[in-house]
Amino acid sequence: MSSAPTSTTSAAPRRAPLADPGHQAFVILRTGFTVAPILFGLDKFANLLVDWPNYLAPWINDLAPGSAQAVMYAVGVIEIVAGIVVALAPRFGGWLVAGWLAGIIVNLLTVPGHYDVALRDFGLLLGAVALARLAEHHREQAAQR
DSSP: OOOOOOOOOOSHHHHHHHHOHHHHHHHHHHHHHHHHHHHHHHHHHHOOSSOGGGGSOHHHHHHSSSOHHHHHHHHHHHHHHHHHHHHHOHHHHHHHHHHHHHHHHHHHHTSTTOHHHHHHHHHHHHHHHHHHHHHHHHHHHHHHO
């Protein structure tokens, strides 16, 4: 007669990170900074949410070849890639998104009437930096386990 093997390991150690508020914040930020850039990047091709070329500073449009919409296509690709990088390597992706947001802020500060969006993006930049720092902490914690 054979009996089913019983495991003496508990699921509690595996669930412990999920109960940690710091880990929860990491997961929330990682998810948000993965999904949002990808969705906003895709919308650069459709302009469903907003007419994106209106947010491009004229001086940037003058520097870039092609139309403002063509610039937004490039921006869309960059944002999609940034979202994927956050998903795969949040320790690096958080800094990438923070740098990208800094560039967006500079652009918005040179377009009259978009200062509120620049301020919002500054808040997002801080969230991206927090993600990068939490990802570093998460990596160190995982290495100790």
